[in-house]
Amino acid sequence: MTGGRLEADVVVVGAGSVGSMACWQLASRGLRVIGVDRFSIPGPFSAYAGESRIFRKVYVEGGHYTPLLQRAQDLWRELEKISGTRLLNTTGAVTIYDEHNPRLASLLAAAHEHGLDSRLLRGDEARNTYPEHLIRDTDVTVFDPEGGYLSSEKAVTAALMEATRLGVTFLGGRKAHSVETYDDRYIVRTEHEEIIASRVIISQGNGAGAVCKELGVHLSVLPQVLTWFPIADRSAFSRADLPVFLRRAEEAGRSDDVQFYGFPSADGWTVKAVASVFLDEVESMEKPPTWDASHLDSIRAWVREFIPGLIPEPVRVATCADGYLPDHTGALGTVPGMDGVVVAVGFSGHGFKMASALGAVAADLVLDGTTATDVGFMNPARFLGPDARLTSLALS
Numbered sequence: 532m533t534g535g536r537l538e539a540d541v542v543v544v545g546a547g548s549v550g551s552m553a554c555w556q557l558a559s560r561g562l563r564v565i566g567v568d569r570f571s572i573p574g575p576f577s578a579y580a581g582e583s584r585i586f587r588k589v590y591v592e593g594g595h596y597t598p599l600l601q602r603a604q605d606l607w608r609e610l611e612k613i614s615g616t617r618l619l620n621t622t623g624a625v626t627i628y629d630e631h632n633p634r635l636a637s638l639l640a641a642a643h644e645h646g647l648d649s650r651l652l653r654g655d656e657a658r659n660t661y662p663e664h665l666i667r668d669t670d671v672t673v674f675d676p677e678g679g680y681l682s683s684e685k686a687v688t689a690a691l692m693e694a695t696r697l698g699v700t701f702l703g704g705r706k707a708h709s710v711e712t713y714d715d716r717y718i719v720r721t722e723h724e725e726i727i728a729s730r731v732i733i734s735q736g737n738g739a740g741a742v743c744k745e746l747g748v749h750l751s752v753l754p755q756v757l758t759w760f761p762i763a764d765r766s767a768f769s770r771a772d773l774p775v776f777l778r779r780a781e782e783a784g785r786s787d788d789v790q791f792y793g794f795p796s797a798d799g800w801t802v803k804a805v806a807s808v809f810l811d812e813v814e815s816m817e818k819p820p821t822w823d824a825s826h827l828d829s830i831r832a833w834v835r836e837f838i839p840g841l842i843p844e845p846v847r848v849a850t851c852a853d854g855y856l857p858d859h860t861g862a863l864g865t866v867p868g869m870d871g872v873v874v875a876v877g878f879s880g881h882g883f884k885m886a887s888a889l890g891a892v893a894a895d896l897v898l899d900g901t902t903a904t905d906v907g908f909m910n911p912a913r914f915l916g917p918d919a920r921l922t923s924l925a926l927s
């Protein structure tokens with residue numbers, strides 16, 4: 532330890548997607564905050580790396596996410612105003628499902644339950660609207676007009692810049708090791724210092740394996756390969772209002788349940804198009820995982836078949852990983868037995884769109900013990916027995 536002992540009102544461990552937003556929210560409420568991260572920001576192996584993340588309001592994962600998504604959308608707009616940067620690009624999001632896909636019904640139910648606008652098209656009408664995609668006679672397209680994409684690295688940087696402007700101390704390049712009770716407060720030990728605070732937020736993303744173990748659940752750290760393909764047919768991709776798109780592989784007669792998705796071109800000559808194919812589980816992303824050409828097979832085949840205007844050979848490849856919980860639902864709430872310690876982890880491949888709200892909810896919970904946004908379904912105590920009480924947490 533080199534940095535001695537520091538004090539704060541709140542320590543945020545992990546200043547990535549959710550932690551950066553929590554730092555911003557806490558600072559705007561007047562708290563003295565220290566944010567700690569094992570990387571600099573933007574971190575190359577954090578879950579938000581690789582340019583962009585999809586934002587959707589019509590949410591196949593369930594209408595219970597709608598209040599969070601609404602709060603997130605409002606906060607992204609607020610952060611855009613503060614930073615003077617476009618962060619949430621509302622291009623619309625089109626999901627293409629086979630008419631027999633059971634997910635189609637869930638998607639429409641999620642929209643109807645919350646009165647969200649969603650437009651259904653098929654046949655020639657769909658082909659004329661989305662000429663960049665192959666649309667088959669059995670396909671149904673569902674358009675979410677409030678969908679689009681977030682510039683993820685820009686958004687995290689914007690939140691942290693605002694947080695530091697408001698007085699947050701950001702300590703990068705050090706790992707946090709543990710949090711323990713310390714009289715009526717907590718002590719967070721990092722590689723370089725000890726920090727005493729009355730409240731702690733733990734938002735470690737793919738580094739949350741140790742804390743999840745304490746919470747009685749395994750966090751799977753699953754890397755994915757991101758790919759960018761060159762545009763062959765410029766006319767198909769020149770429209771300024773191209774929507775983000777999602778499709779599932781089972782429709783193409785494949786047995787794997789892979790999701791394909793992509794974004795409008797950010798640079799005019801490539802399109803980021805990705806298959807949710809996971810590499811082998813890793814313990815941590817401190818060392819980049821390896822991949823080989825076979826990991827690109829699904830996405831190449833899909834691009835060749837469904838997006839004929841792209842050259843089906845990627846010119847850019849990146850890897851990054853999220854942490855997945857068994858029920859694919861994040862854990863957000865107070866740690867049983869540790870009042871004032873909130874975890875926000877395990878967002879299982881779909882947390883960025885709501886990261887601004889997750890950070891704000893973590894701030895609500897750590898300050899007031901409660902929040903107006905319904906996140907009961909993310910209760911971190913669901914994995915431990917009802918009587919479990921913790922007094923310390925390993926963080927690495």
Ligand SMILES: Cc1cc2nc3c(=O)[nH]c(=O)nc-3n(C[C@H](O)[C@H](O)[C@H](O)COP(=O)(O)OP(=O)(O)OC[C@H]3O[C@@H](n4cnc5c(N)ncnc54)[C@H](O)[C@@H]3O)c2cc1C
Nearest residue numbers: 545547548549569578585707735736738878880882883884
């Ligand atoms: C390939 C891919 C595509 C995705 N696509 C989408 C999408 O389209 N839409 C969407 O909504 N979501 C998407 N997601 C999911 C989303 O990106 C994540 O759920 C979200 O970014 C997780 O945020 P986080 O704050 O939990 O983690 P991170 O943003 O990774 O932040 C965690 C931070 O904690 C730090 N940390 C970890 N351990 C320690 C430690 N011991 N000490 C100090 N610091 C530590 C890390 O360095 C990191 O900066 C995708 C994820 C991946 C991997």
